[in-house]
Amino acid sequence: MASLLLCRRKVASLGVSRVVYDNGHPFPLNVERGLGSLVGACNLLRTYGSRSSTAKIDFTDLTCPHTWYPIARRKNRKVILHVGPTNSGKTYQALKRLELSASGIYCGPLRLLAWEVAKRLNKAKVPCDLITGQEREEVVGAKHKSVTVEMADVTSNYSCAVVDEIQMVGCRSRGFSFTRALLGISADELHLCGDPAAVRLIQEILEVTGDNIEVQYYERLSPLVPVQKPLGSFHNIEQGDCIVTFSRRGIYKLKRGIENAGKHLCSVVYGSLPPETRTRQVWFPRCF
Template identity: 70%
Template sequence: MAASLILRRRVSSAGVSRTLRGLAGNMEPFCLHLELKVGALVNFSDKTRQYSSSSGTTSFDFLDLTSPHTWYPKARSKPRKVILHMGPTNSGKTHNALKRLESSPSGIYCGPLRLLAWEVAKRLNKAKVPCDLLTGQETEEVDGAKHKAVTVEMADVTSNYHCAVIDEIQMLGCRNRGFSFTRALLGISADELHLCGDAAAIPLIQKMLKVTSDQVEVQFYERLSPLVPMKVPLGSFSNIRTGDCIVTFSRREIYRLKKQKPKAKRLASNTTLTSLLSQKTRHYL
């Protein structure tokens, strides 16, 4: 079986790649969060089931899955302030959280998509805040960086941060990826933890954080611009206007539309094409 390949880049704060090397079989980023320090868990013995062996000694039962918040002693060692930024799309909730991240001495952004992590890393580096990028496919390390932008599965729960942002927190309820958002929510050790997403997730989040004794604050946002569906279909690409966005779901389709764009008489020059592509492919288009 071929080993998976993770690309690691070393870049300056200006985003210039210095080195590129393949890392095969390096599972360190995935294993760090599995480190359990028994000494740090002593304070949570009342929440950890204990059992006695035949010799009469007492041990911790690490097979107990009923108290997952005790798996992250570093996060439990400090009182966290958790701010929920709840609202619809285009309401400014994530923008406010990222501004706080940008002004913090250290921090981490956890997003559901590689593109979002890439955009946040680019934004912070452009603002002269060195920021590493870490996804399941690649790593870009910036000299002197104390900030990270990662896909949520790559969240580091072994380090301390001044500020952390988890985007699209409502994905706690996702059947396939909910565990990653749960791990980030319970495990990230940050003075301030900002959660951005849909208000439907508030009851679940509040219930989960009752056992962590975190301070929870909820901020609600309203959509900044109205979303009004068209009463008639577009009909043709020739009817596309300036500022329109075309969404596709395959590489083949987006390249076909890219070739078709010049043929549409009224197709605006700044129309955006987007699909389920990597950030580099989107940048190329």
């Protein structure tokens, strides 16, 4: 015990801030002095107190997130907001720009959307990688990527980038991923597709980036006409109808009921399906 106390006194006199014990043998860990080299490479350096030479890094300062993406900040990005209701052509116009660009990235909220865009670009003879949290399909020579928004690459430069459903920047659970893509993607043109309600929020977020912002509004291409009477029984559904329910058990119950009626075949899609199975289910009705 005496030797241990003596050891603690010695390391304290050397300015050592902590002693780490491994297998009963103490060895000093000089946090304060060793921190200098780390601080030299860190732009978040803050010195606390005029009498102390101890430097500390403030990892809790989240007030300037746009500074976390220096590659994007070096670009004078042109940001185009395509806003309008469903079936207004806003995403179509953005994807046409992506298809014509020398390099680009599409960021979508769903794996199926990322898969659909990758398939579309590859079919148009534009090699495109598919990257999601569950799968990665790389195409030789590809300079385009189609990804789920969480997989957005903020370390590369692109001619064009598309972020779909940008209004999800306000989502409590996934909004951080859309904010990261909005601030961090380094592209000459950044196309944002979504609801008009998000325009003011996007403009406020981008006030500090110096980007040029243009807003394009779209109108619905075909009218949305509600039926005058309820569907009634599921026996009255027609080919091409989509039924939405809120549990996996409910999905399969509806599928069995529809197919047992003998009029239609029914595919199922939900989040936890494996990627290959989900893709086959999407194409399943088109094979008949």
